[in-house]
Amino acid sequence: MASKQAQRLAARQQLQQRMAVKAEEERRKRTVLWSIGGVAALVALVLVAWGAVTVFGADDDEAGASDPDVAELVDEAEAASDRCADVEPSGEGALGTPTEGLTDGRPAQDVYLECLQMSTPDASATESCMYTSVDGTSPTPLSVQPAAGTQKMTIVTNLGTITAEIDTAGAPCTAGSFTYLAKEGYFDGQQCHRLTTESIWVLQCGDPDARGAIEAGTPEMAGAGSPGYQYEEENLPVEAEANYPAGTIAMANAGAGTTGSQFFIVYEDTSLPADYTVLGQVTSGLDIVEQVAAAGVM
Template sequence: MASKQAQRLAARQQLQQRMSAKAQEEKHKRTVGWAVGGVAALVALVLLSWGAVVWLGGDDEEAGGPDGDMAALVDAAEEASARCDGVEPSGEGEVGTPAEGLTDGRPAQDVYLECVQMSTPDASSAESCTYTSADGVSETPQPRQPAAGTQEMTVVTNLGTITADIDTAGAPCTAGSFTFLAMQGYFDDQQCHRLTTDGIWVLQCGDPDARAAIEAGTPEMAGAGSPGYSFAEENLPVEAEGNYPAGTLAMANAGAGTTGSQLFIVYEDTTLPADYTILGQVTSGLDIVEQVAAAGAM
């Protein structure tokens, strides 16, 4: 009988040991499961957070996305928006002898663009622009440009300062190009190369090679320079009498899609084919252009 009790006791102990071992095994499984589940949940949370950042826009500037590019553009433009502050007109430049009866030629009064700046653009809306590099290497403005409101252009010339309101909303690609070039000092020290005084009343500037051509004694070569890229026309007027009124800033071109950096300032109401982008309107300094026109053409 004792032997049977001993056997039952031994069997009970073995069962308890097995049950205890099984309980430990189940506990270990649960611990491992919780750990794996926690890691999975954490990974899922990270992925969800990342997805939300991408979906909602997040910090695209750090990611180098479109919004980041725009923010960088606005920051750079703001940094350069006061680059001409404190620059005074030099008063340099000569007055040559105009040719009698000549109505289209080099201005007799030398006009130099001594410093050009653009105010910070409003990027509350944007427009896609296509800038075509002439050689596939020349740098171009970024393809998304601010397209809201206006900007102020300040042009310090040797004869005085001209200011203009730039229609960024109406001509965002052209305004973007000017902001891009002005930040680099592209227009600084350029020379205006063409004046017309009959039927068409404009002073044309913006050729980076004009001054060198004039100083080399080959003014006929002025007018062919560009920033190394071109883009399409925009903000065109209607075909009408006086469609380019006095004070208009407009872009010169050599045909559709060839707008670059050359612009003309209209100093008397002018009628032209509606082929030239209207960039903005002179707000002060038009009398400087009128003074140049009065000196005649060479």
């Protein structure tokens, strides 16, 4: 029979073994818990990051920062932003005899848009735009357009240069349309086809077919042309006296939702129904339009 000392020694060894086993089990549990906790923390970080992108990154998406199409649009606009830099007013254009008493018709002084350019748009914010092809095949601008700040429009006419500050933030779809058309040279060589000199005071331009109609001897046909697409009005003024003040550049239309490329420059404070998109404000060259108005209508 083993001595009591030997029994106590054996019992102590068994206890130590059990404690060692228990300690190992506790260590394994802690390792598992730490692993689970680490995974949970990682998942939490991912969720927080995703939430931040969703909440704060929405502006980046809206701004087109991650939209390659918007980035390409801006690059193309920048490449075309100085396309009129070397174009000088030609001084060409006939001065006809105005018709006495006529206050709405073709300008007696020919006005040609010899080159039109738009500065690079700011895409730190964007806006969804719906451009509808008139015939189902005509190309349209990108459906997401820059919608921040302003742009500079430069119009080289045969009589001099007109510049304007375009309200891109207020009229992003209209500004986007002008940027799209201008880089393609759409307005170059066009003729302004309408002048009004009583009650409303505007010079209207932007019809791609007007010059052809005038030169063909059918000026009454001018005013029906379009870029092949149309879109909704935006940035409308309030109904008020002189709601289209002198220097305003606004868009002509043939009814709601038919804005295209035709625009008018207001040379004297004018009251109109608040139906026409306000695109921007002339910053220099309004005297050119006043000169055309002084020559009268025929």
